[in-house]
Amino acid sequence: MYCTNEHLRDYQQEMKLRLFEEWGYHRNVMVQMPTGTGKTHLLTAIVGEFLHGSNTPVWIVAHRRELVEQIEETVARYGMRKEDGRVRVLSIQWLSRNGKVMDEEPGLIVIDEAHHALAETYRELWKRYPEARKLGMTATPCRLNGRGFTDLFDSLVTSWTVEEFIGKGWLSSFDYVSIRADSREQRLIDSLKKRGADGDYQVKEMNAVLNRETSIRRLYESVERYAAGKKGIVYAISIAHARRIAACYSAHGLDAVAIDSRTPASERKKLVDDFRQGRMKVLVNVDIFSEGFDCPDVEFVQLARPTLSLAKYLQQVGRGLRKSIAKESCILIDNVGLHRIFGLPTHRHDWTAMFEGRMIGNALSRARASGGLSLPAALSLTDSRGQREEVWEVVMTHGRLLEAIRNGE
Structure with a gap:
């Protein structure tokens, strides 16, 4: 009944x-x-x-x-x-x-x-x-x-x-920052050719191409520019990549720690508790907090791992979309250009077609390959001297997003 x-x-x-x-x-x-x-x-x-x-x-x-x-x-x-x-x-x-x-x-x-x-x-x-x-x-x-x-x-x-949930106030609005299409990082990601057993990018090749000092520094610079002092989760490629990111952030004064499958359960629990209580600012992880992790006051999510999986992308950005009194909106920092494959988190998906097996879980990548994916024009971004930033672009601001939802765009 x-x-x-x-x-x-x-x-x-x-x-x-x-x-x-x-x-x-x-x-x-x-x-x-x-x-x-x-x-x-x-x-x-x-x-x-x-x-x-x-x-x-x-x-x-x-x-x-x-x-x-x-x-x-x-x-x-x-x-x-x-x-x-x-x-x-x-x-x-x-x-x-x-x-x-x-x-x-x-x-x-x-x-x-x-x-x-x-x-x-x-x-x-x-x-x-x-x-x-x-x-x-x-x-x-x-x-x-x-x-x-x-x-x-x-x-x-x-x-x-997701669009409707944001419009009705049940999910957080977001700012979306990405590497530019003509950036060195995007060209490196586009060069990835090998695939793992699951059909996604091969971890070994991703690690070899992106787990380098220059790329790690770019990750830190984007957090420092767009999310300084905020609480967030970083998604890394491998255990070595996660630990190197955490070490770099810590060396620059950010309270960051890496968590992976090798982290002992008791230590992992303590680190997560520290993060929930605000004693730790940044969690860098490898597929640990992609699903089920509930911490509403996450203020930024950084995507540092390329993927062809729509599920992985939405599960990761979703960690930042939970509502919290402590935050006005969430900042999504896309250091691997995933929005060019999947669209923004508000993109509408044909879940029934995917459930029935009529559409694959990276459906938009085909549109990208054929030039058929239409995304909103990037918003112009200037630094403190009025010079155009060459590395990153703001794809969407939370204010523009809310306005678009209200106007039914």
Whole structure:
């Protein structure tokens, strides 16, 4: 039975209603909502309602241990503590090792960051528990290889666009700064030829081309120019790249630290806590805070890693779009020219086509290659002496963005 939840925002209430309507026809449903719009809070309301009408347990499955702890904290705030045993938050790695000895059958399995669900470890859940309802939640229902999700999920429910969320005040507006199209850095990125197993740029080649003193200095200079004194997250290519960036920033007086897969869990937790509490200004990471990381007062996001993945791009810029009383807007510093491939974060995407496998997760790169991608003209930028800056350009300001949204441009 569907009921309203007072703690949900209007759009979350609408998404919940649409999901339950969809469950009337299909057992397995994926829900798309942009990063920062409260998917986990919606999840708790859905789980609570499911438990109200069923005696079967609920599993919430995440792909990293940090996300497990974060989701456990959120659902506990709504009275669903893990000690009660009715809701279990599990990592997919733990399930793949221990799933065969589980002595319970879930009635509902929620897949967090469900764009990972095509992996064989997730597919096992469909094979072992065919009768359980499946709910997939993601901001980006797309894959770089173009594979769709229809062999796992029967339908997709999509929310408002990023543009609409910003216009209604639920997401932060942003300033977007990028390297210029004719810059040395853009030419270096355009020279990248090799691809990894996932179809994205090869990490080894990216590291060889961009993990150099000149490029690292450019990264620092752009932060110093556009985000001095602000709190932010930097996305690096490799562990060596992240550590070199952090060392450079620290040498210039910025409180920066690198976090990667080799950082011990206890140290990582302390560093993240320091960042949340403002004791650390800059986190430089390698694919650690691309998904699920919730820190609304992030004031800038720096993109220092080229990618061909639309999902990776939107997940990363989305870390800065959460609303916070402490910030008027977020600064997105694109040191690798990703907006030329994907458009701005407000670009509208055909999620249904990607969900069904009719469009690949880097769809706009084809338009770029054919010269068909239309972006707003860069805003002119002058330095303190009135001379035109040759390295960076301001692609969008938060004021112009809000005006364009209000005018329906």
